Amino acid sequence: MALVAVAIFTVPFVILLVLVKTSSPSLTNLDEGIALSLHAHALENPGYIAFLNVATEVFGPWTWRVLVVLTAFWLWRRGAPRLAVWAVATITFGGLLNLALKGIVDRARPDLPDPVASAPGASFPSGHAMGAALGACILVLILLPFLRSMTSRIVVWVVAAAIMVFVAYSRVALGVHWTSDVIAGVALGVVVVVAAAVGFETWRRGEGREPAEPHVEGVEPEAFRGSHSG
Template sequence: MVRSLKHPSRQDSDRRLGMRLTFAVTAVALFSVPFILLLVLVVASFAPLNDLDEGIARWMHAYVLADPDYARFLQFWTDALGPNTWRVLVVAAALWAWYRGARRLAVWAVVTIAVSGLLNLAVKEIVDRARPVLPDPVSWAPGASFPSGHAMAAATGTSVLVLMLLPRLGSRAARISAWALAAALTLFVAYTRVALGVHWLSDVVAGVTLGVVVTAGTAAGFEGWRRDEGRRPAEPYREGVEPEAFRR
């Protein structure tokens, strides 16, 4: 009789966990849609997208060109919030997690930021899209244009850091503020790349969405590991990928 009473509870737990994992996979798929669409349109040189990119690039470039102080401001912050900054911050957070005994969490963080960077380089190599060529450029960047490495690194880095630190943020307001700050930083970095004339709008949109996809995908994988370990189901966006981390 006792065994039969426990069985439905286990089934309910498994069902709830399955729903959470399904939601995570669905979120990954949904964020993949805009990236895949942009990838197809860019590779096909879709004229309306090219016209939109060129129009926005020239409009933003003209505004920045008219204000050298603003151009220097954007250049400073686009460098300060570049990919290497996010890599250093994530590795530092991973070392902290390792020291606190959350070694799987540390590995997840490093793997996620590394996969994001390698995937960005791979897609750039495959697509090989040219960067904007504007009169009187105010900035310069090497390599191919699609997707934006700065935008993708910012999206991945901020998301990873928030997911690692959520267990230390007790209140709902603190969690919302953390996600809001992550979104604001990511969007600001994306804006600087277009305003400085080194990326098209579609480049930064693709970078942000692909960064989110990478982070969501590895977070879903981490939740799967938690299930294999018999740990309670977690809601990463609210509790972090490892809720037990840093609480002691």
């Protein structure tokens, strides 16, 4: 399942990367068409854009970094230092990878008439979209051992996915990213977390621990056994 997940999210990222680097006319036309359509809608709804400007920063990369670091501190205090290190290392690596790719690809951000927002730096992949994917997935994988039913586990994954989609949409709607930027950001963020979870699970099994399904039970479920019943 991990290999399937990595493949599902890696393939679109690689395809988008190649299309961006080769300045594919098809991708350029698609990105520009969506950008202009959403920009026209933005100019007609200033109140909605004000909301998106606030919301996109509330769910920005630094919010996720702070949440993960605070969670890691809590994990350390609870006696789960390995999981704490895993969380911080994963989101840190993801952020550095995003910066490196931005520098390598060096794609220009949208340049729209009457812009409703602005952002510094290169465009591909979206740091906000990737940060949301990294942060939301890491926190869900830590939260899963506390959830008693499969329904509740599905719900938190759905909420995490909804946050990723919203953040991705907000960046395009504000005219600071192309659609391909945010899709690539989400895809790469998920790939980094899946790869980190697989690495952690491989280490667990190498230590002789009972095999776990991280997407269902969390990354280190034994760290919290006894903290709830059921």
